Amino acid sequence: MFDPHNDLHRVGSLDELRTHYRHPHAGTRGKERPALDAASATVAERCRFATIGTFDVLGNADVSPRGGPSGFIRVLDPTHLAMADLGGNNRLDTLENIVATGRVALLLITPGKSETVRVNGAAFVSTDPELLHGFQLPKPPKSAIVIRVETTYMHCAKAFMRSGMWDQSVWAELADVPDGAAVLSCQGVVDVDAETTRKWLDDDYAEALAVEAQTT
Incomplete structure (x- = not known):
């Protein structure tokens, strides 16, 4: 039985890690872009669900789901996004982490599609009235997360395909979870x-x- 306290087979270096995996294809290595292209911008503008990863000053990581109608994420320009902070549980984990460290990672998910768009960059929380009133929502959010895009790229569909994420027969199998x-x-x-x-x-x-x- 595997013992999680046994470090015998723990990977201890990047070089050792790479020995277990082939090198990525050239296209995979070179697909990162420093700004949103027209297609990625459309994905962001029409996005209805995303996950956002952050971390605090101690390095404790957090991932939170974010959802809303198309338009809850705005493309301000090719290198800037704004995400409306809609009502949640008021723990403010994500917002507190952004205020503390100013870094985020986004995964933009489109229902029914298995490829996703990833966005990594710097971020801050804004209460600028002009920004907040610019969202096409029933009422302005209390704040918005402004993201400066540093890298963005398309992520392949394999995880969604393996999981059967959009396969309703799989949903039925998991009804008792x-x-x-x-x-x-x-x-x-x-x-x-x-x-x-x-x-x-x-x-x-x-x-x-x-x-x-x-x-x-």
Whole structure:
């Protein structure tokens, strides 16, 4: 049985790591770009779901899902994006990390498509009224994440293809996987059963999204 405390086979250097993998194709090595092209800009502008990676001053990493209607991400110019910060749980993990370290990594995901667009760069949190009112949303967000693109590239589809991400037959196979309510109940975060927690979550989501949809 594998022992995670046994370092015998731990990879200890970049050179050692490379011995286990072939070198990437020239096209793979050279596909990074310093700015958004027309196609990548369209992906960003029409993006409805993304993941954003950040880290704090101690190096603790975090990845958060971000979603909204097309337009919650704006292309300001080929090297700058702005992402509206829509309502969340108010932990502010992502925003705090950006304020602290100013670095982000984005994965832009289009439902039904298996290739994605990655964006890495510097970032800051802005409350500029002109920026916030420029989002085509029911009401302006409280803040926005402004990203200066340093590298961007298309990521291949293999992970999505292997996982069957958009295959509805796979969804059916996973129907019995514990949902968020079951996880919270199992962890002891809530002191009620999963069914009660499920209702509370659904009501909370509905209320939050209804408030968000209000124009005033």
